[in-house]
Amino acid sequence: MNLPDKILNVLLSGNSFSYRKLIENGTRPKYSTGVGSMVEIKERTLKTTLSRLKSRGLVGNDKTLWKITKKGVEYIKNNNKKPKHFTTKNINAVKDLIVVFDIPELHKKKRNYLRIELTALGFGMLQKSVWFGPSPLPEEFVKYLNELNLLQYMKFFKAKEGDIV
Numbered sequence: 001m002n003l004p005d006k007i008l009n010v011l012l013s014g015n016s017f018s019y020r021k022l023i024e025n026g027t028r029p030k031y032s033t034g035v036g037s038m039v040e041i042k043e044r045t046l047k048t049t050l051s052r053l054k055s056r057g058l059v060g061n062d063k064t065l066w067k068i069t070k071k072g073v074e075y076i077k078n079n080n081k082k083p084k085h086f087t088t089k090n091i092n093a094v095k096d097l098i099v100v101f102d103i104p105e106l107h108k109k110k111r112n113y114l115r116i117e118l119t120a121l122g123f124g125m126l127q128k129s130v131w132f133g134p135s136p137l138p139e140e141f142v143k144y145l146n147e148l149n150l151l152q153y154m155k156f157f158k159a160k161e162g163d164i165v
Helices: 003-012 019-024 043-055 070-079 105-120 139-147
Strands: 030-032 038-040 059-061 066-068 095-101 124-127 130-134 154-158
Touching: 003 043, 003 059, 003 066, 003 070, 043 059, 066 070, 095 105, 105 124, 105 130
Parallel strands: none
Antiparallel strands: 030 038, 059 066, 095 130, 095 154, 124 130
């Protein structure tokens, strides 16, 4: 979980906090480096992160306390949903489908999810955004991609092997 999401989760749990008190008391939150160690968040990093969250309308402050907004609550609810996982039922399916996508950086988590699912479905990566694998895709998977609003960034092509002319 990234720092903005951690801050939003702290605020969502009902804990409002004063930025000044965090800094003055030396009780700045610690952040996991992902390899088991914890690092104290630098004052500038905390200030910048809170400022960005505020500009996105996810948090607000009343001169003393930072609190999560309704928009922030919705953001956390939408981003904390467990993604569905799909597998192919037809292991012997012909590999003749090319999936190409260009998903904006704003949807990085969804893009990473898509890569994991394509691998689980038996696809192989030709490039980071070009995948080759079995068709057809499971109907439930395509519906889920639509729910995630990813289909607008994707193209599907049928391919067949042939001799080079």
